[in-house]
Amino acid sequence: MQSLTSLLSTYDPLTGEIAGASTVERHLCDLRGCFADSAAFEAALARANPLLYSVAAVAPAQGEGELHYGVGKIMPGKIGDEYYMTKGHLHAWRPAAEFYFGLSGEGVMLLEDEATGESRMLPLRPNSAVYVPGFTAHRTMNVGPTPLTYIGVYPARAGHDYSTIAKANFRCIVVERDGKPVMLERPART
Numbered sequence: 001m002q003s004l005t006s007l008l009s010t011y012d013p014l015t016g017e018i019a020g021a022s023t024v025e026r027h028l029c030d031l032r033g034c035f036a037d038s039a040a041f042e043a044a045l046a047r048a049n050p051l052l053y054s055v056a057a058v059a060p061a062q063g064e065g066e067l068h069y070g071v072g073k074i075m076p077g078k079i080g081d082e083y084y085m086t087k088g089h090l091h092a093w094r095p096a097a098e099f100y101f102g103l104s105g106e107g108v109m110l111l112e113d114e115a116t117g118e119s120r121m122l123p124l125r126p127n128s129a130v131y132v133p134g135f136t137a138h139r140t141m142n143v144g145p146t147p148l149t150y151i152g153v154y155p156a157r158a159g160h161d162y163s164t165i166a167k168a169n170f171r172c173i174v175v176e177r178d179g180k181p182v183m184l185e186r187p188a189r190t
């Protein structure tokens with residue numbers, strides 16, 4: 001039997017912190033190429049380089065059948081009309097699915113089937129769970145006025161493939177229209 005410290009962890013649903021866990025922070029400069037409005041991105045970065053999101057992860061064990069989880073926190077804000085978002089990723093082990101559970105704030109998830117490119121936008125908020133199937137790229141946005149926090153639970157062997165998204169980006173973007181998030185086709189680069 002594993003030690004109690006690997007069997008039990010505690011997280012804060014408002015700050016997104018997990019006691020004793022390592023945390024990755026992404027600032028605006030780390031999201032270069034993610035936002036459709038590159039002029040708005042450069043103008044914002046010239047003014048400041050704020051924290052956009054953080055992810056704390058718990059990885060009790062490696063190997064077949066094991067599970068990991070992470071707590072993400074995305075700050076409120078926009079670049080142009082596009083909400084602050086995560087880089088987004090596929091799982092390195094493509095069949096790996098994932099459950100996301102909203103903790104606080106109001107967000108959406110953008111899912112994109114890697115094979116067909118079919119895109120879906122789903123709400124991520126308290127009392128909602130989003131199932132991300134395998135072979136599906138996923139990105140999370142904060143569409144509300146307060147920090148968004150959520151839990152993601154995934155197979156230990158899932159791994160993260162950021163480079164495929166970094167090269168091609170998602171086919172769709174999520175922007176604010178009349179105060180609401182709307183999914184649109186990504187505009188061609190000019």
Ligand SMILES: [Fe+2]
Nearest residue numbers: 089098138154
């Ligand atoms: Fe994931």
